[in-house]
Amino acid sequence: MNIDSIQRGIVLDHIKAGRSMELYRYLGLDALECSVAIIKNVKSEAMGRKDIIKIDDNISIDLDVLGYIDPGITVNIIENGRITEKKHLSLPETLTNIVRCKNPRCITSAETGLDQLFVLSDRENAVYRCRYCDTPLKTKDA
Amino acid sequence: MRHLINITDLTCAEIDSLLDLADRMMKAPAAYRETMRGRILATLFFEPSTRTRLSFESAMLSLGGGTLGFASADSSSATKGESLTDTIRTVSAYTDVIAMRHPKEGAPLAASFKSTVPIINAGDGGHNHPTQTLTDLLTIRQEKGRLHGMTVGVCGDLKFGRTVHSLISAMSRYPDVKFVMISPQELRVPEYVLAEMRKKNIPYTETERMEDVMPSLDVLYMTRVQRERFFNEADYVRLKDTYILTEDKLQAARQDMIVMHPLPRVNEISTRVDDDPRAVYFKQVRCGRFVRMALITALVHAAEAGADTLFAQEERNEY
Incomplete structure (x- = not known):
């Protein structure tokens, strides 16, 4: 399988196999006019299988969304066909308008216009809590 | 601006100072009869609670301040579909401090994002009080x-x-x-x-x-x-x-x-x-009145002084 290398853009590497379409939706990549390649089930020594997304433009990426969905992803910034920057992600301290609180008693279920806010309360177990009602959300629920 | 949404918003030192002030108020209530003169407390009770509402109103009246508000969502603009944040923006233009109870968890926090006066959480569903x-x-x-x-x-x-x-x-x-x-x-x-x-x-x-x-x-x-x-x-x-x-x-x-x-x-x-x-x-009920007097005083004075710490201006206000 042959995918052209890109001159200027972004490569999202080390995506857990099978999660690239989810990322594609969360990052709104369907709205881009540039070329976007999703490569699934690539053989990887470290991961067994992984997905890769190549974006043929240096767009602004919400690293908090990426870190929340999969903190193992590497973001490679490409200029003139070379990697100029490699960003390793971690779980962000806060999530703003990325996920919704599922607690029916939470004010966010009744009041429109409120930001959906989650705060990382336990990094080891990747537990976020709703800033309003403290209801926990695990990253696997994403 | 300081609000009281969750008890952990207060440091242990602030809690100790609040309890000390409440003790002093309990011993000599007459000395605090004018402390909140000219200030207004709003009691916004989107969920009924006679005891807590009366306790707040009694506290503010004991400090020489005034009160206004509603005792249930039925008698507020919420019945017309007004959002909580719009209600808060309006009421904070009329008052100096707001005590609110709401059936939804986190409502006082949402209110604090838009309020121009201190918000006191008087109970948000099964969450905090x-x-x-x-x-x-x-x-x-x-x-x-x-x-x-x-x-x-x-x-x-x-x-x-x-x-x-x-x-x-x-x-x-x-x-x-x-x-x-x-x-x-x-x-x-x-x-x-x-x-x-x-x-x-x-x-x-x-x-x-x-x-x-x-x-x-x-x-x-x-x-x-x-x-x-x-x-x-x-x-x-x-x-x-x-x-x-x-x-x-x-x-x-x-x-x-x-x-x-x-x-x-x-x-x-x-x-x-x-x-x-x-x-x-x-x-306990009696303590509730005096601790609310102490809290209202501390929050309003901190807001008026633009202070981020309660009791930072204690000596100047001499309470």
Whole structure:
């Protein structure tokens, strides 16, 4: 399988196999006019299988969304066909308008216009809590 | 601007200063009759609660201030579909401090994002009720002389009982405090509260039998099984009479133990216990008024001074 290398853009590497379409939706990549390649089930020594997304433009990426969905992803910034920057992600301290609180008693279920806010309360177990009602959300629920 | 949404918004030093001020106010209320002269407290009760609302209004009136507000969502613009944040923006233009109760968890936090005056959480669903906690802390400190080195039993509805969660969170910050959780399986303390306690190495035990642990307690905090927190009436009926404190059960308790209850009670404490010197729940009510007086004073003065710390301007205001 042959995918052209890109001159200027972004490569999202080390995506857990099978999660690239989810990322594609969360990052709104369907709205881009540039070329976007999703490569699934690539053989990887470290991961067994992984997905890769190549974006043929240096767009602004919400690293908090990426870190929340999969903190193992590497973001490679490409200029003139070379990697100029490699960003390793971690779980962000806060999530703003990325996920919704599922607690029916939470004010966010009744009041429109409120930001959906989650705060990382336990990094080891990747537990976020709703800033309003403290209801926990695990990253696997994403 | 400082608000009181969760009891942990206050540092231990601020809590101590609030309790000290409440003590002084209780001893010489006349000295504080003009403290809030010219200021207005809004009591916005989107969910009815006569006791808490009256306690706030009594506190503000005792300080020489005025009050306005509504006692249920039916008599507010919420019935016309006005959003909470619009109501808050409007009311904060009319008043100097807002005490609000709302059935939705986190509503006071959402209100604090838009308010131009301090917001006091007077209860948000089953979530937090920090002024009840301040009331409880003042009562414990007055009755026991300290907040550290205490074994606190909490009994009844520990799942939905917001007063219990706030009390645990506040007392956990004082050294050498242990908790004994007494509840049926269905109404156990939520796992996230227990996880937080384990993380901070706060010792606790859980039991279904009140009798077994009674002799070990310094404080027994009773709670009501609240009908309004259940989606299912059958579950409420099945659990509401689970724990009733009687004179007989109290016999096993230490003579210096105190029995507390946030009130209103239904039947979880026999009225025959009321005359026992260990029953302090009506003293709690009185503490509630004075601790709210202290809180209103501290928040309004901090807001007027543009201070991020309560009591930073204490000497200047001489209270």
